Amino acid sequence: xxxxxxxxxxxxxxxxxxxxxxxxxxxxxxxxxxxxxxxxxxxxxxxxxxxxxxxxxxxxxxxxxxxxxxxxxxxxxxxxxxxxxxxxxxxxxxxxxxxxxxxxxxxxxxxxxxxxxxxxxxxxxxxxxxxxxxxxxxxxxxxxxxxxxxxxxxxxxxxxxxxxxxxxxxxxxxxxxxxxxxxxxxxxxxxxxxxxxxxxxxxxxxxxxxxxxxxxxxxxxxxxxxxxxxxxxxxxxxxxxxxxxxxxxxxx
Amino acid sequence: xxxxxxxxxxxxxxxxxxxxxxxxxxxxxxxxxxxxxxxxxxxxxxxxxxxxxxxxxxxxxxxxxxxxxxxxxxxxxxxxxxxxxxxxxxxxxxxxxxxxxxxxxxxxxxxxxxxxxxxxxxxxxxxxxxxxxxxxxxxxxxxxxxxxxxxxxxxxxxxxxxxxxx
Numbered sequence: 527x528x529x530x531x532x533x534x535x536x537x538x539x540x541x542x543x544x545x546x547x548x549x550x551x552x553x554x555x556x557x558x559x560x561x562x563x564x565x566x567x568x569x570x571x572x573x574x575x576x577x578x579x580x581x582x583x584x585x586x587x588x589x590x591x592x593x594x595x596x597x598x599x600x601x602x603x604x605x606x607x608x609x610x611x612x613x614x615x616x617x618x619x620x621x622x623x624x625x626x627x628x629x630x631x632x633x634x635x636x637x638x639x640x641x642x643x644x645x646x647x648x649x650x651x652x653x654x655x656x657x658x659x660x661x662x663x664x665x666x667x668x669x670x671x672x673x674x675x676x677x678x679x680x681x682x683x684x685x686x687x688x689x690x691x692x693x694x695x696x697x698x699x700x701x702x703x704x705x706x707x708x709x710x711x712x713x714x715x716x717x718x719x720x721x722x723x724x725x726x727x728x729x730x731x732x733x734x735x736x737x738x739x740x741x742x743x744x745x746x747x748x749x750x751x752x753x754x755x756x757x758x759x760x761x762x763x764x765x766x767x768x769x770x771x772x773x774x775x776x777x778x
Numbered sequence: 779x780x781x782x783x784x785x786x787x788x789x790x791x792x793x794x795x796x797x798x799x800x801x802x803x804x805x806x807x808x809x810x811x812x813x814x815x816x817x818x819x820x821x822x823x824x825x826x827x828x829x830x831x832x833x834x835x836x837x838x839x840x841x842x843x844x845x846x847x848x849x850x851x852x853x854x855x856x857x858x859x860x861x862x863x864x865x866x867x868x869x870x871x872x873x874x875x876x877x878x879x880x881x882x883x884x885x886x887x888x889x890x891x892x893x894x895x896x897x898x899x900x901x902x903x904x905x906x907x908x909x910x911x912x913x914x915x916x917x918x919x920x921x922x923x924x925x926x927x928x929x930x931x932x933x934x935x936x937x938x939x940x941x942x943x944x
Contacts, residue, residue, distance in 0.1 A: 537809065582797055585804050601808035616811060638803060649846050663846050682839025685846055717802060719838055726803070757799045763807035770811050 531607050534600045534616070535566040535587050536761070537627045542566070542595040547586045555587050560613045561621040563628075567612060571728055572607055592761040595634045598624065599763045620770050627768065633731050634709055635759035639741065641696060641722030641752040643689075648720070648751075652688045659684050696752060697723040700744060707733065709741045714765050722752050726764035734759070 533550045542564050545555040549568035558565045566587065584602050591597045606612050617624070620761045662681045666674050697713065700723055705711045708727040716724060729737045745754050797804075 534811070581801070581804060585797060585800065599808040601810050602804055602810055604809075606811070618884065635805075638800070645845065649842075650849055653846060653849060664841075666843070667847060676827070678843040679836055679839045681846065682842035685842040686839060689842075714802070714806075719841070724802075755799065760800060760803065763803045766809050767807055768809055770809060 530569055530571050531605045532567050532609055532612055533570045534604045534606055535568075535584060536591060536597040536599045537617070537624050537628070538564045538566070538591065538595045538597040539625065539632075540564055540595070540650065542591055542597065543593075545587055545590050549589045550580045550583045558609060558617075561617045563617050563621060563624055564595075565612050565617060565707065566597070567609065568747075573754060576722060588761050592635075592759075594635070596628055598631065598766040599759050599761050600630060600766075616770070623768075623770075627766070630730070631762050631765065634728050634762065635731055635734070636762045636764055637696050637708075637727045637729055637737065637756070637758035638725070639700065639704070639727065639744075640724045640755040640757070641700065641748065642718070642755065643692075643720045643722050643752055645720045648689065648692070649685065652685055652692075656684070656688055659688065678735075693722055696748065697725070699748065700725060703747070704737065704740050704742045707737045710765060713762065728762060729759075729763050731759075 533553070535549065535555065539562070540559070542557055544557065545566065547555065549555040551568070551570045553568035553570065555566055558567055581602060588597060588599050606616065653663060659681065662677065662684065666677055666681060669677075693716065701711055704725075704727060708729045710728040712726045712728075714724040714726060727737070741754070741756055745759045748754070
């Protein structure tokens with residue numbers, strides 16, 4: 527793409543300070559105010575961007591913005607054709623909806639909690655708990671590796687199923703402890719075979735300490751089985767998961 | 779932006795971290811603006827979809843079967859004493875674990891010198907697979923298209939939302 531276009535980072539109400547971090551394509555980030563909203567933009571002129579650098583730029587710009595205002599992140603990689611397009615096709619037709627969302631998110635941040643099993647420990651427990659699994663495993667140990675292919679798959683499937691029940695139960699425990707301390711919780715998909723859960727929480731800034739305490743309690747409860755990764759505060763990426771139409775009438 | 783990992787049970791509060799901790803959130807979440815005005819930059823959607831496939835596939839099952847098979851029988855019936863806990867701690871840091879493709883993607887996206895602290899846990903197979911995907915795709919990442927079947931439908935569909943009225 528040779529013609530200039532506009533990269534969109536996010537949308538805020540007002541009160542965002544200028545951004546000093548360089549944006550995607552190493553461009554300066556500017557604020558566009560329109561229809562009671564502020565959009566964070568920068569110019570892009572190429573379509574061959576290095577993914578690593580640009581993901582990082584997107585992240586840093588939103589991080590800096592969230593220090594001064596509540597911002598709804600736009601999905602990474604979103605480019606519109608011009609500033610006019612941002613005004614007329616993004617901010618104007620979606621003004622009320624975006625303002626409503628932003629008011630709802632005001633003073634709130636996202637925290638992410640991921641749980642990870644220690645795999646050998648988890649599998650030992652699974653084998654201990656299920657006779658079907660331990661018997662099949664023992665039987666397959668007598669069989670040469672080339673044989674028993676389908677039974678091996680069956681064994682793995684049983685293990686995966688068992689692990690799935692574990693996940694559901696541990697997710698329930700995590701939500702039971704932390705959901706009451708948050709405004710909203712959202713389970714995200716598991717991406718790794720040893721993941722226990724991946725939950726995003728929306729938390730009031732002034733209840734952060736209470737939430738931290740909740741995470742500590744959860745860590746004490748699950749800690750001998752699950753390693754926790756506790757990330758945040760972030761702009762509310764997972765709670766901005768909304769699809770917008772760019773035609774005024776489309777969602778009326 | 780900060781993170782804390784709990785070294786088996788102890789967690790204090792969030793601490794400073796790197797992109798690796800939030801990459802899935804950043805690639806997959808946020809307002810989606812409709813396809814006609816959106817230009818996708820790179821093959822991110824493909825990479826995130828691949829990551830899900832890893833979780834429920836024959837590969838995963840075979841890997842589980844192998845892992846269960848490798849467990850030392852002698853440990854099966856013992857209760858958890860300190861020596862065993864120590865052992866499983868060291869095992870967890872060693873090689874041979876398959877991580878999701880996203881982990882591999884992370885490496886192909888961010889290279890070696892990143893502040894990514896998960897590199898040592900990656901499995902070489904998923905790494906090379908995602909790398910070849912990434913490169914075959916970036917070659918064709920073309921101009922202003924209305925292609926963008928954005929990650930939107932596929933990924934957000936599988937995350938369950940629980941939202942209270944506020």
